[in-house]
Amino acid sequence: MTELVATSADGMPITALDDGEGPALLLVHGGGGGTASWDGVTRSLADEFRVVRIARRIYVPGATVPPHYSMAVETADILAIAGLLGSPPLLVGHSSGAVAALEAAVRAPGTPAGLFLYEPPVATRALAGGDAARRAREAFAAGDSRAAMRIHLRDIVREPPDLAETMTADPKALAAFTAKAAAGFADIGALDALGVGVERFQRLDVPATLVQGDRSPAHLRERLADLAAALPDARTVTLAGHGHTAHLTAPEEVAAEIREAAGRVFR
Numbered sequence: 001m002t003e004l005v006a007t008s009a010d011g012m013p014i015t016a017l018d019d020g021e022g023p024a025l026l027l028v029h030g031g032g033g034g035t036a037s038w039d040g041v042t043r044s045l046a047d048e049f050r051v052v053r054i055a056r057r058i059y060v061p062g063a064t065v066p067p068h069y070s071m072a073v074e075t076a077d078i079l080a081i082a083g084l085l086g087s088p089p090l091l092v093g094h095s096s097g098a099v100a101a102l103e104a105a106v107r108a109p110g111t112p113a114g115l116f117l118y119e120p121p122v123a124t125r126a127l128a129g130g131d132a133a134r135r136a137r138e139a140f141a142a143g144d145s146r147a148a149m150r151i152h153l154r155d156i157v158r159e160p161p162d163l164a165e166t167m168t169a170d171p172k173a174l175a176a177f178t179a180k181a182a183a184g185f186a187d188i189g190a191l192d193a194l195g196v197g198v199e200r201f202q203r204l205d206v207p208a209t210l211v212q213g214d215r216s217p218a219h220l221r222e223r224l225a226d227l228a229a230a231l232p233d234a235r236t237v238t239l240a241g242h243g244h245t246a247h248l249t250a251p252e253e254v255a256a257e258i259r260e261a262a263g264r265v266f267r
Helices: 035-045 071-082 096-107 130-141 145-157 161-168 171-179 181-193 199-203 218-230 251-265
Strands: 002-007 013-019 024-028 050-054 090-094 114-118 208-213 234-239
Touching (some): 013 071, 024 035, 071 181, 090 096, 090 251, 114 251, 145 171, 161 171
Parallel strands (some): 114 208, 208 234
């Protein structure tokens, strides 16, 4: 494994982990995660592909959220790393990282050879955060991390209320939420700033594999269906028995689906 470093449009150095050889896969992790969250998937693919995992700037340990952070900044970072790869990659994204991957493809047509998007919270009919995100930010600013986490889980992620209460009561989970709360709020704010609608995706004529878990919150599946209807060349894959984190719980299964998607792209 090596580290790639690119300079983004605003002069910020952006890093990525580079494993394996072959057709390039550029992975964009989801909110609250990091490059390590895709270790299992990477191990399953690095014998066949060049797997490059971008370190999203707001989730790098110790990083502060820049005041100018937006989805334009996020997509510029992705494009900076993509420019080092020598050929268009299959762009793989999870959750908010999948929205960033999708936006990068829209803003720079021809950059990806294809897309693999695992439950992007695209604002097809309603914002990802909206009023709930405002209430969570206010609770956090008032020093009530537990209330902020409860709002996030119950009203944004839309986990069942009993599960949200259980997770909020876990000290380790609360500490993890608190440590990345500023980045998470900025991430959701960047998603919401894109506005509601899917019309801009209708001209994105690259092969797209859209992935969902049958145990994921219903709103994610609804958003995915709307996105599938908008994209000119999309197929939907359902991971039976899994939710929003199959890259952690079933990395070999996710890797198999990426391999299948790559076969459609790298002919």
